[in-house]
Structures are given as C-alpha cells and as structure tokens.
Amino acid sequence: MSESSENGRRDFLKKGALGVTLAAWGQLVFSCSHSGHEHVAEEQGDIVKVLTPDGQLVEVDRSHLKHVHHVHPVTYEETREGVPGKKFVMVIDLARCTNARKCVSACQKMHHLPPDREWLTVKLMKDSEDGAPYWFPKTCFHCDNPPCVKVCPVDATFKRDDGLVLVDNTRCIGCKFCMTACPYSTRVFNWGEPGVPADMKTHFSSAESSIPGQVGTVEKCDFCPDMARMGKLPDCVTACPNGAFFFGDQNEDIVTNGSETFRFSELIAERSAYRYGEDLGTKPRVYYLPPAGRIEPAEKSLEEMPEERRKLYEDML
Amino acid sequence: MMKTAELNKKQTAILQALGAQLEKPGMLYRLWVALLLVLILAGTYGLYRQILIGHVVTGMRDNVVWGYYIANFIYFIGVSYGAAMLAAILYYFKVPWGRPIVRIAALVAFITGIIGPVFILLCIGRFDRLHYLFIHARVQSPITWDVMVISTYLVGITVFTYLLLIKDFAILRDTSLLELSSWRRKLYTALSLRYKGTDEQEGQIDHSTKSMAFIMVPKVILAFAVLSWIFGMTLRPSWNSTIFGPAYVISSVAAGIGLIIGLMWVYRRLYGLEEYITGLHFRNMAFILVILVAAFGYFTFSEYITNWYSSGKWESAVTAKVLSFKEFGWAFHLANLFAIVLPIVIIAIPRFRTPNIIALLSLLLVVAMWVRRYLTVVPPLETPLLPVQDARPEFVHYSATWVEWALVLAGAATFFIFFTLAPKLISVIPISDYDKETR
Ligand code: SF4
Ligand code: SF4
Numbered sequence: 143m144s145e146s147s148e149n150g151r152r153d154f155l156k157k158g159a160l161g162v163t164l165a166a167w168g169q170l171v172f173s174c175s176h177s178g179h180e181h182v183a184e185e186q187g188d189i190v191k192v193l194t195p196d197g198q199l200v201e202v203d204r205s206h207l208k209h210v211h212h213v214h215p216v217t218y219e220e221t222r223e224g225v226p227g228k229k230f231v232m233v234i235d236l237a238r239c240t241n242a243r244k245c246v247s248a249c250q251k252m253h254h255l256p257p258d259r260e261w262l263t264v265k266l267m268k269d270s271e272d273g274a275p276y277w278f279p280k281t282c283f284h285c286d287n288p289p290c291v292k293v294c295p296v297d298a299t300f301k302r303d304d305g306l307v308l309v310d311n312t313r314c315i316g317c318k319f320c321m322t323a324c325p326y327s328t329r330v331f332n333w334g335e336p337g338v339p340a341d342m343k344t345h346f347s348s349a350e351s352s353i354p355g356q357v358g359t360v361e362k363c364d365f366c367p368d369m370a371r372m373g374k375l376p377d378c379v380t381a382c383p384n385g386a387f388f389f390g391d392q393n394e395d396i397v398t399n400g401s402e403t404f405r406f407s408e409l410i411a412e413r414s415a416y417r418y419g420e421d422l423g424t425k426p427r428v429y430y431l432p433p434a435g436r437i438e439p440a441e442k443s444l445e446e447m448p449e450e451r452r453k454l455y456e457d458m459l
Numbered sequence: 460m461m462k463t464a465e466l467n468k469k470q471t472a473i474l475q476a477l478g479a480q481l482e483k484p485g486m487l488y489r490l491w492v493a494l495l496l497v498l499i500l501a502g503t504y505g506l507y508r509q510i511l512i513g514h515v516v517t518g519m520r521d522n523v524v525w526g527y528y529i530a531n532f533i534y535f536i537g538v539s540y541g542a543a544m545l546a547a548i549l550y551y552f553k554v555p556w557g558r559p560i561v562r563i564a565a566l567v568a569f570i571t572g573i574i575g576p577v578f579i580l581l582c583i584g585r586f587d588r589l590h591y592l593f594i595h596a597r598v599q600s601p602i603t604w605d606v607m608v609i610s611t612y613l614v615g616i617t618v619f620t621y622l623l624l625i626k627d628f629a630i631l632r633d634t635s636l637l638e639l640s641s642w643r644r645k646l647y648t649a650l651s652l653r654y655k656g657t658d659e660q661e662g663q664i665d666h667s668t669k670s671m672a673f674i675m676v677p678k679v680i681l682a683f684a685v686l687s688w689i690f691g692m693t694l695r696p697s698w699n700s701t702i703f704g705p706a707y708v709i710s711s712v713a714a715g716i717g718l719i720i721g722l723m724w725v726y727r728r729l730y731g732l733e734e735y736i737t738g739l740h741f742r743n744m745a746f747i748l749v750i751l752v753a754a755f756g757y758f759t760f761s762e763y764i765t766n767w768y769s770s771g772k773w774e775s776a777v778t779a780k781v782l783s784f785k786e787f788g789w790a791f792h793l794a795n796l797f798a799i800v801l802p803i804v805i806i807a808i809p810r811f812r813t814p815n816i817i818a819l820l821s822l823l824l825v826v827a828m829w830v831r832r833y834l835t836v837v838p839p840l841e842t843p844l845l846p847v848q849d850a851r852p853e854f855v856h857y858s859a860t861w862v863e864w865a866l867v868l869a870g871a872a873t874f875f876i877f878f879t880l881a882p883k884l885i886s887v888i889p890i891s892d893y894d895k896e897t898r
Contacts, residue, residue: 258851265846280845289694295602296588296595315591316514316584318524319602325694327522327843331584334515357513358584419844422694454848 216371221310221349224302225371229392231305232281232365233409236433238386239264239277241443248381252366254353256337259330261363262378266440266455275440275458276433279386281378282307282328282363283418283426290320290329299360300349305392305427306365310349314359321360325422329362365389375400384437463626463656464633469893472734474636477886479730481637492879495872502869505862506581514584516862522847523840523857527833527867528582534832535870536575536609536686537711538718540679543568543616545716545747547675550623550668556743559735562889563726564719565620570877571715572616574870576609581866601689608682615678619671625664626891629654646884683708695839696774697766697781706758707835710798713751714828717821720744722878724818726887735888741814745806752824756799777842787838790830798827 189201241264249255249262267278284307291301298313299320309329321329336355347354350367366376370389379387380400390397390406397406409415415429444452444459466474484492508516519526546564549557580586596603628651631637632644639647654660687704697703720741727736766778781787802820805811837857847855859867 260849263849265848267846293600293602293692295597295600295606296591297597298591298595313588313591313595314585315588317602318582318584319600319689321521321524322695322840323693325844327845327847330521331524332513333517333520334513360584424694458846458848 215346216348216350216368218348221308221367222300222302224304224306225367226304227393228304228370230284230365230370230427231390231392231397231406232284232428233388233390233397233404233406233415233431234279234281234428235386235388235413235431236276236278237431237436238382238384239279239433240384240438241266241277241440242383244381244383245279245378245387248377249363252377254338254342254355259336261330261361266444266458268458274433274436276436277440277443278430279378280326280328280418281365281428283326283424283428284365286425286427287423289323289325289424293319293323295319304367304370306367308349308364308367309352309360309362311352311356311359311361312347314356316358316360318360325419325424329360331360332357463629463654464635466630466634466636466890467894470630470890471636473886473888473890473893474630474634476730476732476735476888477890478637480882480886488879492876495876495879498865498872499869499876501865502872505865505869509581509862510586516860518853518857518859518863519582520851520854520857522843522854523837525582525836525840526857527859527863528578530829530833530836531867531870532575532578532582533686533707533835534575534711534714534829535571535578535874537683537707537832538715539568539572539575539616540612540683540708541568541712541715542571542719543612543619543675544679544712545719546623547619547672547679551672551676556740558892559732559888560719560723560740560744562623563722563887564715565616565623566878566881567715567719567722568616569620570874571718572613574873576613578866578870601685601692604685605689608678608685612678612682615671615675619668619675622664622668622671623889624885625651625654626656626661627885627889629656630890631885680708683711690835696771696777696842697762697839698835700762702758702762706755706762709751709755709758710828710831713748713755713798714825716744716748716751717825717828720748720818720821721825724814724821726882727814730882730887732888738812738814741817742812745802745812745817745820748821748824749803749806752799752802756795756803759795759799773842773844777839780838780842781834787834791834794827794830794834796827797823798831 189203191199191201193199243264246260246262246264250257250259253261255261261282263280265278265280266275268275284305286301286305288299288301288307291299291307294300295317296313296315298311298315299307299309301307316331318331321327321331332355335357338354342354348368350364350371352361352364355361366374369376375389375398376387379389382399385399385401388397388399388402388404388409392406395406397404397409409431410429413431415431417426417429419426444455505516517526517528542564546561546568548554549564550561580589583589592603592606596606598604628647631639632647632651654664684704687707690698691700691703693699723736723740723744726732763778763782766774767782769775781791802824805816805820841855841857849855
C-alpha cells in the first residue's frame with residue numbers, strides 16, 4: 143500500500159467504509175491452509191467473510207483462521223525514522239468509554255501479553271470531590287517532549303519523525319530510568335522471562351512490533367506502528383465497541399475510529415479536547431474529549447464487577 | 460642506610476603497634492570473618508538467582524522500579540564522596556589533627572566507591588548489555604554523565620589512596636623491627652615502587668598527593684551534583700527539587716564521617732591506639748558532624764514544611780505518605796531522631812563528648828542515614844500521578860525480598876571484611892607522617 147500522504151487519507155477513509163468487517167476482524171489474517179498442515183482444527187461450519195491481502199472477499203470456516211501478527215519487514219533505519227510524512231495522533235472520547243476493556247484485551251492479544259500485563263490501562267478518574275467519576279483509557283501519550291527519551295543512556299527509547307516514541311528492546315539495558323522519568327506510569331518492565339509463545343520467539347523483531355518481549359527490558363504501548371505502516375488502525379481502536387478511540391494523522395488533519403472520520407482540528411476544537419498533565423510540559427500526542435454527556439454512567443460498570451475488583455476503585459468514589 | 464629504614468621514636472612505636480595488628484588472629488576474629496564470608500556467599504547466591512530468573516526475584520515491580528539497590532547505591536557512593544572530600548581537605552590543608560584520620564577516610568572512600576556502583580549494576584535488567592553504556596552512549600542522559608564522573612572519580616580516589624600508602628609500604632619493606640614473612644616483604648617491595656625516600660622522590664610523592672587532593676574536591680562536588688541530578692531531573696515530586704542535591708551532599712558527608720568515627724573507635728580499642736587517636740580527634744570529628752546534621756535538619760525541615768504548607772496535589776501526596784504513621788512515618792521520624800536530633804543535643808553537652816558516646820551516636824547516625832536514603836527513593840515511586848488501580852497490590856507497595864536483603868547485607872559485609880583485613884597489611888596510623896617528630 144502506498145504511504146504517500148494523498149493516498150493515506152483515502153486509506154483511512156476506505157477503512158471507514160470497510161469499517162465493520164475490519165473492526166470485527168482487526169488483524170485476523172486468513173492463513174490459507176487447506177491440507178498438509180501440522181495442525182488442522184475441526185471445521186465448525188461457522189463461515190466467515192475475510193478480505194485477502196490482494197483485496198478479494200472470500201468465505202472460510204472460522205476454524206481455519208489463525209491469529210497472525212502481520213509484520214511489514216522494515217530496516218533498522220526505517221524503525222528509527224518513522225513512517226514518512228506522517229504525524230500520528232490519537233483522540234480518546236471519554237464520554238464513550240464504558241470500561242468495556244476490549245481495547246485492553248485486544249492490545250494484549252496483539253502483543254502476546256499475559257493477562258496481568260497491560261500496556262493500555264483503563265483507570266477510574268474523578269476530577270473533583272463532588273464531580274462524577276468517569277473511565278479513562280490510558281495509552282502511551284507519545285509525548286512531543288518526552289521525559290523518558292531524554293533520560294535513556296543508550297538511545298533505546300527514541301522519538302521518531304512521525305511522532306511515535308518507541309523502545310528498541312534489543313538495545314535497552316533495563317536501567318528503568320525511563321520508568322521513573324515518565325510521569326504517567328506508562329512503561330512496564332519484563333521482571334521475569336516474558337511468557338512469549340514458542341512460535342513468536344523467532345518472530346521478525348523490530349522496534350515497531352515490540353515482540354517477542356525480552357527479559358530485563360522495558361516495553362510499552364507503541365501505537366502499533368507496524369499496523370500504521372500498512373495503513374491500518376491500532377487494535378485498541380478497532381476493538382472498542384463504542385468507538386471511543388480515534389487514530390489518525392495530524393499532517394492530514396484526519397482521525398477515525400474505523401466507522402466515523404473527523405477532521406482532527408475541528409474535533410478537538412469543537413469538543414474542547416485537552417491533553418492529560420499538560421502542565422508537566424511533556425506535550426502529549428493523545429487528546430482527550432471531556433467526559434461530558436457520557437453514554438453510560440461509570441458506576442454501571444462498577445456495579446457489574448465482582449466485589450473484589452470493585453474494591454480497587456474505592457478511593458476514587 | 461636508606462631513609463625509609465631510619466625511623467624516629469614515634470615511628471618505631473607505631474611499628475610496634477602494627478606488630479599487634481599483625482598478630483595471629485584469635486577465635487573471635489576468625490568467627491567474625493567467617494560470618495562476613497557467609498553473608499557474602501548468601502548475597503552471591505541471591506545474585507545467581509537474580510541472573511538466572513530475572514528481577515522477579517526482587518520486590519521491585521512497575522511503579523516502584525527502584526528499591527534497596529538504588530538506596531544502597533546512593534548511600535555507599537555518597538559515603539564514598541563524603542569520605543574522599545574529608546580526606547582531601549584534611550590532607551591538602553595539612554590539618555594537624557587530621558594525620559591519623561586521612562588514611563582511614565581515604566580507605567573508606569576507596570572501598571565504598573567500589574561497593575556503591577556494584578549496586579547500580581544489580582539494578583540493571585541486562586548485565587550482558589552493559590557495554591552499550593559506552594558504545595551507544597547518549598550525552599543527554601544523566602546516567603551517561605554519572606558513568607563518566609563515577610569512573611573518573613574511582614580512578615582518582617584509587618590513585619590518591621595509593622599515593623598516601625606508598626611511603627608506608629617502603630618503610631615496611633625495609634624495617635628490621637618486625638619479623639615479616641617473605642611473601643609480605645615481596646608484596647611490600649612490589650607495592651612500594653622502589654621508593655627509597657630520597658629528597659627528590661619524597662618531593663614528587665608529596666607534590667602528586669597534594670595535587671590529587673586538590674583535584675578530588677571539585678571532582679567530588681561534580682560527582683555529587685550529577686548523582687543528585689539523576690533524581691532531580693525527573694518529574695517526580697520530592698526528587699524534582701532544588702534542595703535535593705545539597706541535602707544529599709550534606710547527609711552523605713555526615714554518614715561518611717559517622718563511619719570513619721566508628722572505624723577510629725574500633726581500631727583504637729582493638730590495637731591500643733589511644734595515643735594516636737585521641738579524644739581530641741573524636742571531638743573535632745563530632746563538631747563537623749554536628750554542623751553537617753544541623754544543616755541537613757534545616758534542609759529536611761525546609762523541604763517538608765514547604766511541601767506541606769503549599770497544597771500542590773502530587774507533592775502533598777508524597778509528603779503525607781512520608782509523614783503518615785501508617786506508612787513511612789515511623790521510619791522517617793526515628794531516622795530524623797537518630798540522624799539529626801540526637802547528635803546535636805548530646806554533643807552540645809561537653810560532658811558527653813567522649814569517644815564512646817560519639818562512636819555510639821555515629822553508629823546510630825550511619826544506620827539512620829541509610830533509612831533516609833531509602834525514604835528518598837521509595838515513597839515518591841509509590842506515589843504515581845495517576846491512580847494505581849491494577850489488581851496487583853505488589854505493584855503499589857514495595858517490600859524487599861530475601862534476595863535484596865542478602866545482597867544489601869553482602870555489600871555491608873564486603874565493607875567490613877575490607878576493614879577487618881586491611882590492618883593485616885598496613886598500619887592504621889600512617890608511619891611516614893610522623894617523620895618530622897623529634898628523634
Ligand atoms: S507517556 Fe510516558 S512513556 Fe509515553 S512518551 Fe510520554 S513520557 Fe514517554
Ligand atoms: S530502561 Fe531501557 S529504554 Fe529505559 S532508559 Fe534504560 S535503557 Fe533506555
């Protein structure tokens with residue numbers, strides 16, 4: 143797919159039209175294996191439609207689908223420079239977040255993370271004592287003045303021209319200085335051997351895919367740059383049932399959640415978007431639309447939770 | 460006869476005292492060494508587990524990513540800088556009462572300067588990539604600055620300490636007063652670098668040592684500054700404060716002096732050095748200590764009262780944590796009692812300025828300063844800006860595991876074993892420094 147900026151917009155728009163299919167299938171890629179494969183699951187008679195890489199819509203049995211992390215092999219220099227001509231940006235509509243946590247699980251699936259490792263977290267927030275609580279999905283903010291990048295002694299975490307802040311886990315020495323420097327507690331550390339599935343161990347590895355994880359190194363939300371390079375949306379964006387995440391390119395001034403597309407500048411102006419912790423001077427690339435007119439009160443999700451989990455949010459209520 | 464073999468009365472007396480140091484060790488001594496070795500072995504086993512399994516064996520987790528190791532690192536390296544500063548100043552200005560102290564101080568600086576950085580290595584996730592610090596060095600990072608200052612500092616303090624010892628090695632090589640085994644003579648011969656005490660040689664050594672002492676002072680200030688910036692330059696409340704550096708310097712020098720006083724006391728008792736290490740030495744050191752801890756008390760008070768009085772949300776949260784008796788309150792208040800209040804109050808009373816009391820106060824202070832180092836590192840990390848609602852309580856509250864304890868104790872044991880064995884090689888009191896005494 144061409145990455146030039148004129149085509150980029152059409153890519154995102156096309157994604158919008160294809161919305162439902164893509165949103166549902168995110169990056170389940172058809173792994174064509176009719177026979178002779180070591181592992182053939184039994185057909186369930188559950189037929190689904192998928193789009194092949196060359197643009198054909200085909201019907202296959204669900205049992206033939208395999209989750210493949212599709213990567214575009216990139217050179218080291220490309221991972222350092224970023225996708226040419228882009229300036230990635232994210233807008234999160236807090237009014238739409240119901241703590242469905244589909245973004246969290248999609249992110250974990252995409253990056254082969256165990257259930258207790260969250261690159262993307264959903265916090266319960268309340269801005270003032272008498273205010274109402276609301277859910278707050280938090281990614282890495284890919285700050286334009288990133289304190290984490292400033293302090294890294296070996297250039298393992300770096301800022302690219304397309305706005306992304308990435309970690310090269312083959313370079314990271316695990317000093318954790320970036321973790322103390324990031325005021326948003328974004329980064330996670332591989333304290334032990336990360337439970338990477340066997341077939342992922344030999345996976346093409348670059349700072350763009352962040353897999354497989356490596357013991358003793360730092361990792362974090364990366365805005366799925368390998369997907370972005372292919373003109374696709376990050377998994378959290380497509381997984382959200384409420385379309386709370388919008389991803390796009392600031393240069394083209396466009397953001398989409400897969401089914402709706404907005405002019406970035408208009409959206410943030412109209413909805414009075416803010417960036418979290420603006421006073422820290424980090425210049426985040428993630429904008430939040432204030433949680434006014436929430437589609438569902440935050441308490442609803444709390445009520446449905448098991449008692450134990452609800453306790454964790456007590457000090458916010 | 461060579462000059463290094465001609466000794467005056469005083470020097471002969473010191474050599475005889477050294478005889479006591481070299482006596483065959485008794486049972487208690489052996490047990491002590493055995494205990495220290497066990498501690499070091501336990502630490503080594505902990506390290507082996509950590510390398511094998513990863514940092515999961517420690518109590519550190521996301522949020523609190525630095526714990527005992529970093530606390531220990533800044534403690535030891537701070538003590539090292541403090542002791543180096545004291546040794547350099549006492550030597551450079553030829554402070555008359557400093558003579559028996561310079562050597563101990565330099566040795567403290569040397570060994571803690573080696574132990575400290577080991578702990579920062581323990582905190583690094585990937586030992587195998589350590590060389591990246593050089594081949595991929597990024598000058599913008601305070602860690603790179605620290606690598607530069609610590610490595611040059613270590614070279615500096617090693618050279619300075621060695622220069623201070625050469626003359627004594629030569630005396631020991633040439634003396635006929637002590638019966639020394641042949642391996643010892645050989646060792647002293649090698650270490651003394653053919654120093655014979657000619658006027659030219661003496662001039663060279665004195666000049667070099669003095670230059671090194673002169674260089675060490677700005678070197679130490681720079682090293683202190685850079686280390687405190689590692690914390691100061693992050694966006695964390697209570698780290699990101701201008702007073703962090705000065706408070707760290709002052710308290711580290713105090714901890715260093717506390718350790719030196721402790722060693723002075725032990726050596727004096729153990730080897731009967733009352734004639735050389737006198738009450739005057741203890742009193743003078745105690746006065747320096749009181750000035751330093753008073754300044755530290757002032758900085759502490761100033762830091763916490765401003766944070767408490769103003770209502771910045773993040774700062775207040777850390778302050779509340781440190782002061783709350785449900786969290787770090789006991790540790791904080793007891794540490795301040797022993798590190799600040801007690802030394803000032805007790806040393807203010809002339810009657811209490813005895814070596815025993817001063818040594819006891821120093822011991823308490825040395826431990827209390829460690830607690831303050833811990834409180835420097837952990838509470839700000841336990842107070843993230845965003846709420847922690849993850850389902851994992853160990854991610855919020857830090858508590859050290861046996862591996863961390865074992866390694867911290869191994870670090871202390873290394874310090875003690877060094878000072879247990881050092882007097883078996885050299886005289887605690889520098890023999891050569893008494894060469895101008897009347898014959
Ligand atoms: S949110 Fe944290 S990790 Fe992400 S770019 Fe900003 S400072 Fe770095
Ligand atoms: S932990 Fe890794 S990415 Fe972070 S500052 Fe250290 S070397 Fe850089």
